[in-house]
Amino acid sequence: MMLDVMRAAWSGTLLKVENLVVEYGAGSKTVHAVSDVSLEVARGETLGLVGESGCGKSTLGRAILQLRRATSGRVLFDGEELTAMKGEALRRMRRRAQLIFQDPIASLNPRRRIGDIVAEPLVISGVKDAREREAQVSEVLSAVGLDPALVMGRLPHEFSGGQCQRVSIARALVLKPEFIVCDEPVSALDVSIRAQILNLLEEMKARYGLTLLFIAHDLAVVKAVSDRVAVMYLGRLCEVGQSAQLFARPAHPYTALLLEAIPVPDPDVRPAERVPAGEPPSPIAPPSGCRFRTRCPRADQQCREEIPQLRLVAPGQHVACHHPLA
Amino acid sequence: MTGRALLSVEDVAVDLPTARGNLRAVDHVDLALAPGRTLGIVGESGCGKTMLSRAILQLLPKQAKLAGRVMFDGQNLARCDEPALRKLRARSLAVVFQDPMTSLNPVLTIGTQLIETLQEHLALDLGAARKRSAELLAAVGIPAPEQRLAQYPHQLSGGMRQRVAIAIALSCEPRLLIADEPTTALDVTIQAQILDLLAREQRRRHMAMILITHDLGVVAGRTDEVAVMYAGRVVERAPTQALFKRMQMPYTEALLGAIPKLDAAPHAPLPAISGRPPDPTRPLAGCAFAPRCRYADGHCASAKPPLSAAETPAHHYACFHPLRLAEGAGA
Numbered sequence: 014m015m016l017d018v019m020r021a022a023w024s025g026t027l028l029k030v031e032n033l034v035v036e037y038g039a040g041s042k043t044v045h046a047v048s049d050v051s052l053e054v055a056r057g058e059t060l061g062l063v064g065e066s067g068c069g070k071s072t073l074g075r076a077i078l079q080l081r082r083a084t085s086g087r088v089l090f091d092g093e094e095l096t097a098m099k100g101e102a103l104r105r106m107r108r109r110a111q112l113i114f115q116d117p118i119a120s121l122n123p124r125r126r127i128g129d130i131v132a133e134p135l136v137i138s139g140v141k142d143a144r145e146r147e148a149q150v151s152e153v154l155s156a157v158g159l160d161p162a163l164v165m166g167r168l169p170h171e172f173s174g175g176q177c178q179r180v181s182i183a184r185a186l187v188l189k190p191e192f193i194v195c196d197e198p199v200s201a202l203d204v205s206i207r208a209q210i211l212n213l214l215e216e217m218k219a220r221y222g223l224t225l226l227f228i229a230h231d232l233a234v235v236k237a238v239s240d241r242v243a244v245m246y247l248g249r250l251c252e253v254g255q256s257a258q259l260f261a262r263p264a265h266p267y268t269a270l271l272l273e274a275i276p277v278p279d280p281d282v283r284p285a286e287r288v289p290a291g292e293p294p295s296p297i298a299p300p301s302g303c304r305f306r307t308r309c310p311r312a313d314q315q316c317r318e319e320i321p322q323l324r325l326v327a328p329g330q331h332v333a334c335h336h337p338l339a
Numbered sequence: 340m341t342g343r344a345l346l347s348v349e350d351v352a353v354d355l356p357t358a359r360g361n362l363r364a365v366d367h368v369d370l371a372l373a374p375g376r377t378l379g380i381v382g383e384s385g386c387g388k389t390m391l392s393r394a395i396l397q398l399l400p401k402q403a404k405l406a407g408r409v410m411f412d413g414q415n416l417a418r419c420d421e422p423a424l425r426k427l428r429a430r431s432l433a434v435v436f437q438d439p440m441t442s443l444n445p446v447l448t449i450g451t452q453l454i455e456t457l458q459e460h461l462a463l464d465l466g467a468a469r470k471r472s473a474e475l476l477a478a479v480g481i482p483a484p485e486q487r488l489a490q491y492p493h494q495l496s497g498g499m500r501q502r503v504a505i506a507i508a509l510s511c512e513p514r515l516l517i518a519d520e521p522t523t524a525l526d527v528t529i530q531a532q533i534l535d536l537l538a539r540e541q542r543r544r545h546m547a548m549i550l551i552t553h554d555l556g557v558v559a560g561r562t563d564e565v566a567v568m569y570a571g572r573v574v575e576r577a578p579t580q581a582l583f584k585r586m587q588m589p590y591t592e593a594l595l596g597a598i599p600k601l602d603a604a605p606h607a608p609l610p611a612i613s614g615r616p617p618d619p620t621r622p623l624a625g626c627a628f629a630p631r632c633r634y635a636d637g638h639c640a641s642a643k644p645p646l647s648a649a650e651t652p653a654h655h656y657a658c659f660h661p662l663r664l665a666e667g668a669g670a
Contacts, residue, residue: 065526066497173615203383204553208597208611215606230526237599237609256605274531276556278595280583283560292498292529 027192027224028054028077033086035069035076042297046072048248049086051323054192059218059225061239061256063232063271065293069248070228074194077226078110079103090192108138111185115197117177121169127154128165131184138188153183156220157213175206182213186221194226199234211237232271236260241329244268247293247304250323254330264332267305303335311336344371344410345547346395346515351407353390353399360620364390366571367407369646374514375545377538379558379579381594382568385616388551391568392517395549396434397424412514429460433513435537437520439500442507443492449476449503450488453510460511475506479536498529502536509540516541519551534561555595559583564653567591570616570627573646577654587649587656590628626658634660 035047046069054060064070075081077088079095088095095106111134114120121130128150135146151161157179169177178198185193195214199207215238218225229235235242236256243253244265252265263269291308294300303321306312313336321333353365365387372378382388393399395409397416409416411432416424428434436442444452453472457463463471469488476484479502492500501521508516518537522530538561541548550562558565558579566576567588575588586592596610614631617623626632629639636659644657 065528175615204555204594205383205597205612206615208599208609209613211599212608212611215608231599232527233599233601236601236605237603237607239605260601270528272601274528275601276530276534276554276560277601278555278559278583278598280559280579292496 025056026053027056027058027091028226029087029089030073030077031087031089033073033076033088034084035072035081036084039297045248045296045299047076047083048299050245050248050250052243052250052253054224054226056191056224057222058241059227059239061235061242062226062228062245063230063235063242064245065230065271067247067293067296068245069296070245071196073245074112074196074226074228078107078112078194080112108134108188109190110192110194111188111190113178113181113185113193113195113198115200117174117181117201118169120181121177123169126166126168127159127172127180128161130169130180131187134184134188149187150183153187154180156186156217157183159183173206174202175209178202178210179213182210182217186217189221190223192224192226194228196228197230198227200229200231207234214238232260232275244271247299248296249304249320250333251305252330252332252334253323254327254332258327258330262327262330262338264326264330264337265305265334266309266311266336266338269338270308303333343373345374345412347371347408347410348391348395349408349410351391351394351405351409353387353394354404354406355390355400356402356404357620362619363571363622364403364619365394368568368571368573370566370573370576372515372547372549374547375541376564377541377548377550377562379562379565380549380551380568381553381555381558381565383553383594383616385619386568387571388568389519392434392519392549392551396428396432396517426460429456430511431514432517433508433511433515434517434519435501435504435508435521437523439497439504440492442504443500445492447491448488449490449492449495453488453503453507456507456510471510472506475510476503478540479503479506479509480532481506498525498533501525501533505533505536505540509544512544513546515547515549517549517551520553521550522557523552523554530557537561555598567594571619572627572657573655574628574658575656576646577649577651577656581649581651581654585649585651585654587654587661588658589632589634589660589662592662593631636660 030050030052033047033050036043036045050073062070072081076083083096090106098106131150132146135149140146154161159179199210202210227235227238239256242256242259244251246267251267263272294307300307302318303316306316315335321335323331323333326332326337348368348370351365351368355362355364368391380388394405399405405417450472454468457468457471472488473484476487481487481502522533552558562579565579565582566573569590575591593612597612599609612631617627625640625642626644629635638659644659646655646657648655
């Protein structure tokens with residue numbers, strides 16, 4: 014495995030994804046959503062996963078949790094192969110790995126009370142004693158900053174987006190999981206609320222000893238919470254590295270483009286004048302070789318012919334590019 | 340403010356009746372904009388920025404009550420009748436929405452939509468309108484414009500649809516373009532392209548532009564002036580440089596502070612704003628930001644701070660305890 018070097022730096026691997034491929038049919042065509050992705054997440058680590066819409070980052074998150082089955086490849090969670098599990102075994106594993114969605118309001122059942130929504134995972138996992146459930150729900154609601162006495166009997170529509178996201182986080186935490194996939198958890202929230210939720214996720218991570226896969230399109234948001242960052246483009250990983258390093262010295266031209274395009278709240282920083290034209294191609298017919306080559310200023314014949322593999326370019330930094338930035 | 344105003348919004352208030360009582364969406368706002376200038380309006384959801392733009396365009400919901408004057412090129416739009424407004428909106432006052440499908444018709448080709456607009460408002464014949472349509476698509480960066488004319492909106496990506504919406508908005512050479520969160524639904528690399536496109540066309544046409552956004556990053560490099568809105572009011576208004584360099588309003592500071600920064604260390608806690616905006620159907624007696632403000636005292640809870648002039652020119656803020664920041668602070 015090419016990521017073994019990185020792995021040695023961490024105390025232990027909780028999640029290992031090997032050559033994962035997710036493809037699905039669209040009429041007579043095939044959507045190449047995730048193509049040959051390998052990565053590892055160490056226990057206690059937050060791995061950020063960034064990319065633009067349609068790059069396959071959410072599909073990858075769901076395939077890790079087995080909410081969408083992979084076409085090929087393996088997902089190992091704490092040494093056990095999730096991709097080979099079914100039925101009760103998989104359900105048991107799922108208690109240890111949870112998901113938080115982007116749209117906090119749509120992800121809560123509008124007809125159920127907050128107390129029942131947060132208790133549902135406990136019911137499913139067989140906690141029969143109602144008082145025991147209520148105690149656990151109260152504890153986790155307090156942890157996310159909601160007053161259990163005030164919120165348990167109310168319905169989702171009585172709450173703002175930020176509060177609904179707190180409820181979603183409580184629901185994800187109630188089974189005391191080890192691992193949470195956060196899929197764009199703050200994209201639908203206003204700036205002032207976004208900061209509250211990001212801080213809350215960091216607090217919860219420390220309090221419950223969580224490992225996170227944090228999926229987002231906003232690089233600054235990802236940097237705020239991640240130890241390492243993986244950049245994805247059109248189904249493939251472009252670059253994986255320690256966050257501080259990856260942001261200071263991006264090696265992949267696509268990472269550099271993403272960084273360049275972020276509007277900076279400082280009038281002295283002139284916006285990038287030359288963001289390259291063009292848009293990501295369709296994942297139905299991805300370009301041969303390097304998938305970024307159609308938008309890349311450095312692309313040449315080799316990029317058209319050979320798929321670049323992730324390789325080490327600096328300690329803790331891997332890039333899949335034939336012509337990485339110095 | 341330089342030059343004579345093309346648009347001036349004078350003491351505009353918008354009230355919306357709701358089941359829970361009257362909702363004051365826009366609370367006595369004054370703004371002015373000269374030709375060729377760009378004004379950024381920044382605020383979070385529900386702050387009234389979109390209702391204000393609709394008040395300018397006279398596109399408010401039917402039940403809404405508008406008070407005050409919207410002066411555009413010497414006439415009060417609030418007094419214009421519908422045919423006059425239609426003509427103005429077609430020729431002089433254009434708008435680009437967050438979701439391009441708000442303005443595009445899904446069952447007509449791009450060509451039909453552009454050509455119809457041009458024929459209707461500029462009285463061009465079919466051949467000329469067709470030629471002009473292709474030129475407009477090329478100008479907004481759409482490759483193979485001739486072929487695109489025959490396509491339907493669903494055949495284009497979100498970024499391309501927004502380019503088409505911009506092409507239609509620019510087709511009759513408007514004097515004012517209102518762009519309401521034009522890039523919020525788009526990816527970051529496409530966002531940069533669209534903002535560049537708007538800036539380029541704005542300069543080229545010497546058009547006035549209002550850029551409405553929730554993102555202080557979007558207005559920082561691309562506007563001449565910024566108005567920050569909170570709970571229906573403009574709480575700070577200043578030339579863009581002055582706003583970022585010498586912001587006076589604690590809300591502006593808090594909003595800027597809450598944005599994750601690329602140069603911050605990983606895992607650094609964000610200075611979040613506690614609580615959330617007040618319920619607009621239950622107006623507060625004092626400053627609407629006071630319950631969330633770390634500088635607030637008893638006075639802030641009982642009296643509404645007026646929009647008053649700062650020491651720097653054209654800079655206004657509504658606060659009893661303005662910040663005293665040195666150069667470059669606030670980041």
